[in-house]
Amino acid sequence: MRIGELAERAGVSTRTLRYYESLGLLPEQRAANGYRVYGDDDLRLVEQIRVLQDFGFGLEETRPFVECLRSGHPTGDSCPASISVYRDKLAELDALIDRLRSVRDQVGAQLAEAEARLPEAPEPLCQMEGPRE
Amino acid sequence: MRIGELAERAGVSTRTLRYYESLGLLPEQRAANGYRVYGDDDLRLVEQIRVLQDFGFGLEETRPFVECLRSGHPTGDSCPASISVYRDKLAELDALIDRLRSVRDQVGAQLAEAEARLPEAPEPLCQMEGPRE
DNA sequence: CCTTGCCCTGACGTCGGCGTCAAGGTCTAT
DNA sequence: ATAGACCTTGACGCCGACGTCAGGGCAAGG
Incomplete structure (x- = not known):
């Protein structure tokens, strides 16, 4: 598979x-x-990255997951480094949510x-009270 | 008051x-x-901007508040445009918080x-069980 | 041969809110 | 006269995740 097909299949x-790749x-x-050549496993890499990005992860934070997959593990979060990123992210999210609630x-x-x-004119569309016609 | 003094007083x-100013x-x-010359009312402008920024407002969103103050109102949120920005921000915050909670x-x-x-070695610091010495 | 459609690299643009440097003018104290 | 502290404008740098353009190569069909 070349880059165009991978892009379309992954939706990027x-x-x-x-x-x-540059990263x-x-x-x-x-x-x-x-030409760049990719396999189905590379599609899985991109999908993993996208899922995490949707969660608000930066690309660097997806690296442990990607490397976990590339080293043959069944899922990107099968490695301690990924778990650790999960934990950090959870704490970060909790802190952020608290701050936002306060704000x-x-x-x-x-x-x-x-x-x-x-307490002025909440309804500027109110009727005039003068004589009609 | 010149720019250095205003900066120090405002903490920026x-x-x-x-x-x-460029905005x-x-x-x-x-x-x-x-040299730029400022008065105490300008300090109030900067303070208003800073408060809103701490709330996560972008600078453009502070403009109605600033103009409200500059037009002589006692507070930056004494004008309908500012109120409107408050409302938008509240909705934005609510949506964001919901999204973050979901994530x-x-x-x-x-x-x-x-x-x-x-489920591996949660405590790598566990004791060895072999004979001592 | 020519077009079409894919691919390549390199490099600049985007958005926000400034930091930071360069090169110089102004005012005050010694 | 000169140092030092202030002020001025102009312009590039930064962060992240790409978009977009320029200029060109490769492959297949008509």
Whole structure:
């Protein structure tokens, strides 16, 4: 399989695949004419990367998972290094969520306060009261 | 007050203040020698920007608040445009928090699953059982 | 031969919020 | 007069994950 097919099957651009390769996430296998050549296992690598990216992982954080897969393990998280990244991410997420909730509450309070100070025309579409015609 | 003093009082760099000015967030008042000149009300502008930034607002989102203050209102959120930004931000925060919670749960589930598949040496510091010496 | 469709490398652009350096002007104190 | 502390503009650098363009090669069909 060449890069275009892998890109389509994985739902990413060829540019993205070349970028992953430049980071060492994808192998550099080439055909005689210089074209990149991939197998089904490489599709699995890209899928693993995408799943983690959807979770908000940076590409560097996907590296342990990718290397785990490439070393023959059945899943990317079959290795201690991947587990460790999971744990770090969980802690990071918890901290972030807490911060965001705090911010949310503060913004909510500010909004309520500001609305209370500005109790003007919530419905500018109200009717005129003058005589009709 | 010149830019260095305002920067120190506001707890930001002079570069930051010039950047704000380039965005039109701060006024462009100059002394005869070309130096920027600020008043206490400008300190309030910067403080307003900083508070909102800590909440995760982008600089463009602080603009309504800044303009509200500059137009003479007692607080930056005394204007409808600011209220509107508050509302948008609240919705954005709620959506983000929901997404993050979902991700957190998924990552947590993946972690649990991976740990279950890899039930090896949780405590590598366990004692050896061979004969001593 | 020519087009079409794939592939290649290299390099600049994007977004936000500045940091940092360069090269110079201004004001104050000694 | 000169040092030192302040100020000015201009411009490049950074981070991440690519998008996009330029300029060219390879392979197959008509």
